Amino acid sequence: MSAHQELIKTFYTAFQNLDYETMKACYHPDAYFRDEAFELNGIEPGAMWHMLCERADGMTIDFSVTEKNGQVTAHWEPKYNFSQTGRFVHNIIDAEFEFKDGKIIKHIDRFNFWRWSRQALGLPGLLLGWTPLLRKKVSQMAMGNLKAFMAKNY
Structure with a gap:
């Protein structure tokens, strides 16, 4: 297993254990993270994982790490109760990574937002989860939650 594969295995194992300090330590200081709700730089990705670990409600995570041509x-699948609604979510996520100085410099998570929104939000997600409007609203709420969390904890 390469050092990069080992780093990602360490990252997701830490997430399984809600060990946000280890997760944060996996990122380069100039890291970039993007998914369907967040676009983050610097210390923000680590702060996001910190927030998510503290809010995890009965979360379990299965993951696999692969390397092909460097x-x-x-592939990871978290199962949890969404904190805003209490609804059960089983998300299916594919992640890509780039590295610098032995740390994660770029991390992109991709998942089906409509599938997620149907689970997390119920009827509004079913009806509007495919629209840019709901995606933007969820992103704004997520970023607002992160900014408030960072103001309190960082």
């Missing part, structure tokens, strides 16, 4: 990817 490109490390992960």
